[in-house]
Amino acid sequence: MVYLDNSATTRPDPEVIRVVADVMENVYGNPSSLHGWGGKAERLLKQAREVTARLLGVSPGSLVFTSGGTEANNMAIKGVAFQHRNRGRHLITTQVEHAAVLEVCRQLELMGWKVTRLPVDESGRVRPQDVEAAMTEETVLVSVMHTNNEVGTIQPIPEIGRIVSQYPKAFFHVDAVQAFGKCELRPREWGVDLMSLSAHKFHGPKGVGSLYVRKGVTLSPLLTGGGQEEGFRSGTQNVPGIAGFAKAAILAEERRGEAVPRWLRWKEEMIEALTSSVDDLKINGDQSAEGGAPHILSLSFPGLKSEVIVHALEEKGVYVSSKSACSSKGEKPSYVLKAMGLSDEVALGAVRISMGWTTTQEDICQCIKALTEVIPRLKHVMKGVSK
Amino acid sequence: MSGLILIRYGELALKGKNRVQFENQLIRNIREKLSSFSGIKVKKTFGRVFVELNGQPMNPVVEELTEVFGVVGISPATEVESDLDQIRAAALELVQRLEPRPRTFKVIAKRAWKGFPHSSQEINHLLGSYILKNSEGIRVDVHQPELALRVEVRREGTYLYGRDITGPGGLPVGSSGRVMLMLSGGIDSPVAAYYVLKRGAALEAVHFHSYPFTSERARQKVEDLGQVLTRYGGEIRLHVVPFTEIQTQIREKCPSPYMITIMRRFMVRISEELARRNGALALVTGESLGQVASQTLESMNAINDVTRMPILRPLVGMDKQEIMTVSRRIGTYDISILPYEDCCTVFQPKSPVTRPAVDRSRELEAQLDVETLVRDAVEATECVTLKRETTKDKEEFSYF
Numbered sequence A: 001m002v003y004l005d006n007s008a009t010t011r012p013d014p015e016v017i018r019v020v021a022d023v024m025e026n027v028y029g030n031p032s033s034l035h036g037w038g039g040k041a042e043r044l045l046k047q048a049r050e051v052t053a054r055l056l057g058v059s060p061g062s063l064v065f066t067s068g069g070t071e072a073n074n075m076a077i078k079g080v081a082f083q084h085r086n087r088g089r090h091l092i093t094t095q096v097e098h099a100a101v102l103e104v105c106r107q108l109e110l111m112g113w114k115v116t117r118l119p120v121d122e123s124g125r126v127r128p129q130d131v132e133a134a135m136t137e138e139t140v141l142v143s144v145m146h147t148n149n150e151v152g153t154i155q156p157i158p159e160i161g162r163i164v165s166q167y168p169k170a171f172f173h174v175d176a177v178q179a180f181g182k183c184e185l186r187p188r189e190w191g192v193d194l195m196s197l198s199a200h201k202f203h204g205p206k207g208v209g210s211l212y213v214r215k216g217v218t219l220s221p222l223l224t225g226g227g228q229e230e231g232f233r234s235g236t237q238n239v240p241g242i243a244g245f246a247k248a249a250i251l252a253e254e255r256r257g258e259a260v261p262r263w264l265r266w267k268e269e270m271i272e273a274l275t276s277s278v279d280d281l282k283i284n285g286d287q288s289a290e291g292g293a294p295h296i297l298s299l300s301f302p303g304l305k306s307e308v309i310v311h312a313l314e315e316k317g318v319y320v321s322s323k324s325a326c327s328s329k330g331e332k333p334s335y336v337l338k339a340m341g342l343s344d345e346v347a348l349g350a351v352r353i354s355m356g357w358t359t360t361q362e363d364i365c366q367c368i369k370a371l372t373e374v375i376p377r378l379k380h381v382m383k384g385v386s387k
Numbered sequence B: 001m002s003g004l005i006l007i008r009y010g011e012l013a014l015k016g017k018n019r020v021q022f023e024n025q026l027i028r029n030i031r032e033k034l035s036s037f038s039g040i041k042v043k044k045t046f047g048r049v050f051v052e053l054n055g056q057p058m059n060p061v062v063e064e065l066t067e068v069f070g071v072v073g074i075s076p077a078t079e080v081e082s083d084l085d086q087i088r089a090a091a092l093e094l095v096q097r098l099e100p101r102p103r104t105f106k107v108i109a110k111r112a113w114k115g116f117p118h119s120s121q122e123i124n125h126l127l128g129s130y131i132l133k134n135s136e137g138i139r140v141d142v143h144q145p146e147l148a149l150r151v152e153v154r155r156e157g158t159y160l161y162g163r164d165i166t167g168p169g170g171l172p173v174g175s176s177g178r179v180m181l182m183l184s185g186g187i188d189s190p191v192a193a194y195y196v197l198k199r200g201a202a203l204e205a206v207h208f209h210s211y212p213f214t215s216e217r218a219r220q221k222v223e224d225l226g227q228v229l230t231r232y233g234g235e236i237r238l239h240v241v242p243f244t245e246i247q248t249q250i251r252e253k254c255p256s257p258y259m260i261t262i263m264r265r266f267m268v269r270i271s272e273e274l275a276r277r278n279g280a281l282a283l284v285t286g287e288s289l290g291q292v293a294s295q296t297l298e299s300m301n302a303i304n305d306v307t308r309m310p311i312l313r314p315l316v317g318m319d320k321q322e323i324m325t326v327s328r329r330i331g332t333y334d335i336s337i338l339p340y341e342d343c344c345t346v347f348q349p350k351s352p353v354t355r356p357a358v359d360r361s362r363e364l365e366a367q368l369d370v371e372t373l374v375r376d377a378v379e380a381t382e383c384v385t386l387k388r389e390t391t392k393d394k395e396e397f398s399y400f
Helices: A014-026 A036-056 A069-083 A099-110 A128-134 A157-164 A239-277 A306-315 A335-339 A344-348 A361-386 B011-033 B058-065 B084-097 B120-134 B188-198 B216-233 B244-253 B256-277 B297-304 B320-330 B358-365 B370-379
Strands: A063-066 A090-094 A114-118 A139-145 A171-175 A194-198 A209-213 A282-284 A296-300 A350-354 B002-008 B041-045 B048-052 B073-080 B104-111 B147-154 B157-161 B178-182 B202-209 B236-242 B382-386
Touching: A014 A239, A036 A063, A036 A239, A036 B216, A063 A069, A063 A239, A069 A099, A069 A139, A069 A171, A069 A194, A069 A209, A090 A099, A099 A114, A099 A139, A114 A128, A128 A139, A128 A157, A139 A157, A157 A171, A239 A296, A239 A361, A306 A350, A306 A361, A335 A344, A344 A350, B002 B058, B002 B157, B011 B041, B011 B048, B011 B058, B058 B073, B073 B084, B084 B120, B084 B147, B084 B157, B104 B120, B120 B147, B178 B188, B178 B256, B188 B202, B188 B216, B188 B320, B202 B216, B202 B256, B216 B236, B216 B382, B236 B256, B236 B370, B244 B256, B244 B370, B256 B297, B256 B358, B256 B370, B297 B358
Parallel strands: A090 A114, A090 A139, A139 A171, A171 A194, B104 B147, B178 B202, B202 B236
Antiparallel strands: A063 A209, A194 A209, A282 A296, A296 A350, B002 B048, B002 B073, B041 B048, B073 B157, B147 B157, B236 B382
16 A cells, blocks of 8 residues: 555554553553642653653743644634634634634634635745735734645745734734644744644644644633643643654654655656656646645646546555545535636646655655556546547 | 853952852853753853853853853854954944844944054944944944944954843852752742842752642652752752651640741751751741741741751842742742642641740740651651753653
């Protein structure tokens, strides 16, 4: 099996699995219990928080563990909106965010908030001057993703951070779920107030994520109860999951240095092989080493349906994605590709290839081989149909 | 061009013969504080202390230095060759890099090396006009400039200083002897520690632990507080005294209004003995006058009655609000407010006596075998050495 859908989820690293299993077996106390067995779990949480914080260059107290990226995004956006509703009721985001941001904004819109969804250029990037122009006295939150999950384009986060920091009433949230372990993240230096992460995108367990909350930022909690996570997120902590998150985060940062050049090389290899053997291929998003995520390659084969390509590749044992896995069941063309100005035809024929640590040279060769066989065949069939 | 920090230390200059000793202590403390940055050099030249960054980033180093007592001012500097073109370029870059950009400036040049072809006055003009010509929105103000750009020309190189960051002041830790702090886990005692460290005392701490009336977490909390204090004090030894037996006996044999007074008398006796054994010359507490019932002058008399060792109370003139402000600033507040019982709250009587009498305290204590209780507690005391966190070698879990 050639698994190239790592932006949907990754295979948990064996070392991570060992840590999670060991914690489940040996550190099962409730971190809130007073006795020593609870204390042990609490200390483990503390250590996990510290090592993760160190990787991000933030203070341990600024990390809140959640059930994943979606919860982190909800916590950030609703948390700011509800807590600071008296400051204003205007949110700014982009047209290419993940559903876990866009749907939250839509929900708030129904409750009376005003939402500006900024357009992007043909590579999928928002222009900082558009953010600046959209800022009003009413703006309480700007939410912009770091790395786009469908095409990999990286947004100008430091520039936007500088703009938002000039508006003392407004907070800046960054959905960095696709970025961690692939790009260097420096929320403190970038003027980011809130940043979402998810472990299963970097070979950690599912069901655990984290929200960076800059010291001093207050949020209305989504979940209230026992006051865990400094009151930001009640509920007994997922101790094994959090330990797995920290372990995976360490490995991701350790391996980033050598994985990134490898991914970039393979991406180039795929682009080169496919442009020479497939007519009419379109590459979506920014594919430069600086402007795009190293591990994501989005390709369009106009005239073909992405779903058909995914299944045809699956027959050859190659697993890729039609668009973001969470939305791939809908039949509408991807709103991300549409926002980038692609025609319906191009947008409907897009597939996403995404790599992880487990990806090998052999996988890439097989993927190229499968695509060069499958695409001409499908095209031939489609031509037959149209006649 | 390389990064350099000039350290200013004011009060030391007044100390006559001790000066060299104090300077050396300061340099030792700075070296220790910066030991986690590899390649950094701390040097004393021309009667001043310089930190050479050797490729390490400026800001984290400056941040560390703001926690070293004895440092009055921190001036990030640039070093270039004593060549006019290089000096000009460095001066301009320094002005343009400052955040926020200064609107007014003046140059204060000092030509220590008379072989340099321009006099100090000439350098002022040459640099000033060069900066004016090459940057916008800045003018000269010789009286109250926002930026005083100091330039020092020496044969081996020229130093340029722009910013001046205020240091914590005080005296280098270790230059005023050693004290024993009574560390409870509350808000006050870490702040008291901060002020004695500021006056140059090296710190040891004593904590009274009444397991199971106080939990392991209460003890952990105290270790965490001590850990924060190592940022200012370097290595700190924490003496953990088993206090359950003494508290139980006091509770059994003494009337409850006097419990706190008698308990404190025991604490002072034990602390004094530990101080003696460890070469400390004074005790330190976080008491402030009249803050709670046990901190009245009568109470202090009743407590001081058992020792001849000085008890320093650096917070005596401070309000609770002021103490809390400092506590937040030095990073102990968030730990101090964790809600674990400590040995002072666990047997808190309903109506403690606010004006305990010395005689009455002595009389009530006569029913206890004070000497044995104190000796046993001292003998069973456990000592933990807290070091500044430089590596993660002492982590409990090996998962990461």
